[in-house]
Amino acid sequence: ETGVTQTPRHLVMGMTNKKSLKCEQHLGHNAMYWYKQSAKKPLELMFVYSLEERVENNSVPSRFSPECPNSSHLFLHLHTLQPEDSALYLCASSQEPGIYEQYFGPGTRLTVT
Amino acid sequence: DAKTTQPNSMESNEEEPVHLPCNHSTISGTDYIHWYRQLPSQGPEYVIHGLTSNVNNRMASLAIAEDRKSSTLILHRATLRDAAVYYCILRDSQAGTALIFGKGTTLSVSS
Numbered sequence: 001e002t003g004v005t006q007t008p009r010h011l012v013m014g015m016t017n018k019k020s021l022k023c024e025q026h027l028g029h030n031a032m033y034w035y036k037q038s039a040k041k042p043l044e045l046m047f048v049y050s051l052e053e054r055v056e057n058n059s060v061p062s063r064f065s066p067e068c069p070n071s072s073h074l075f076l077h078l079h080t081l082q083p084e085d086s087a088l089y090l091c092a093s094s095q096e097p098g099i100y101e102q103y104f105g106p107g108t109r110l111t112v113t
Numbered sequence: 114d115a116k117t118t119q120p121n122s123m124e125s126n127e128e129e130p131v132h133l134p135c136n137h138s139t140i141s142g143t144d145y146i147h148w149y150r151q152l153p154s155q156g157p158e159y160v161i162h163g164l165t166s167n168v169n170n171r172m173a174s175l176a177i178a179e180d181r182k183s184s185t186l187i188l189h190r191a192t193l194r195d196a197a198v199y200y201c202i203l204r205d206s207q208a209g210t211a212l213i214f215g216k217g218t219t220l221s222v223s224s
Contacts, residue, residue, distance in 0.1 A: 002158070035212075043157070043214040056211070090156045092212075099145055099204045102212060104156030 003027040004105035006091050012111045013081065021076040021108045023091030031097040032074040034066060037088040037107070049074060050097045081112045117201045122219045125191045133186040133218055135201030140181050143206045148175065148186050149214075150197040157200065157214070160186065196222045 004025045013019050025032065034046040048056035049068040063085075065077040074091055088107040094100040118136040125131045137146070147162040161168055161175045163184075168175040174187040188195055200217040 002156070004156075042216060043212070045211040045213075048211070058211075092156070099147075099162075099206050101147070101159040101162065102157075104158065106154075107156050 002103045002105065004091060004093055004103050006089075006105035006108050008108060009106065010109045010111075012113060013078070014113055015081060015083070017081075018077070018079040020078065021089055021091075021110075023074040023076075023105055025072055025074075025091075025093040025103070025105075027093055027103060029093040029095050029103075030071055031094045031100075032068060032071070033092040033094075033102065034074065034076055035090040035092065035104075037090060039087070043090065046076075048097060055097055078110075081110075083112050086110055086112045117203060117215055119199070119201055119215065119218045121216065122221065124221045124223065125188075125195075127192060127222055127224045128190050131188040131191045131195070131220065131222075133188075133199050133201075133220065134183065135185070136183045137201070137203055138182045140203055141205065144203040145206060146175065146177060146181075146184050147202045147204050147212070148173070149200045149202065149212070150195075151200070151217070152194075152197045157212075160199070162204075191220075191222045193222050193224060196220055 007022045032049045035043045037043045046060045047066045052068045063080050067075040090107045091105045092102040094102045148160040149157040151157045163175045176185045198217040
């Protein structure tokens with residue numbers, strides 16, 4: 001138990017659906033992250049938030065839309081996804097952005113059909 | 114972040130020490146050496162980090178070469194629960210926030 005929870009743990013959606021992934025951290029951290037882990041590929045950073053402001057956006061397609069309503073919650077809104085977006089989506093948090101250690105949630109396994 | 118090189122896989126027996134190597138010949142003076150591991154079906158987990166001196170914590174030890182071009186993560190007594198992918202990552206204290214993961218080393222532990 002890392003103090004970072006993610007829901008749902010598994011999600012199957014069609015290409016025309018809209019869904020959201022939720023992340024919550026109970027660590028009092030100020031920075032939160034979304035990563036994507038595809039099969040056979042290293043983890044890729046998608047977004048970074050610091051105190052509810054987006055500070056990094058790594059050329060992610062607009063069909064992925066993050067939202068950070070407060071420093072404890074992070075969402076990833078999904079719409080019009082492609083099958084190649086099927087992956088494990090991981091949320092993480094750290095005390096501050098920068099080189100502090102990051103604590104990861106268990107991930108949401110997304111399958112796009 | 115500078116590049117690291119790790120063996121694709123290693124094997125160990127339970128209760129034996131494990132030395133996981135990492136080469137980072139282009140490391141800069143402001144790069145910290147971080148290790149994370151990812152157990153099956155879980156998110157990555159922070160293990161340890163250091164800059165120049167060797168470091169110990171409850172999970173592992175980190176031995177850093179004097180020229181800082183290589184380092185070794187040491188698990189003193191491997192358990193079955195230590196079977197995971199281990200990632201060696203360089204992080205510049207002056208630069209961004211991302212953890213840049215490579216392919217890591219897949220450690221297998223046999224009983």
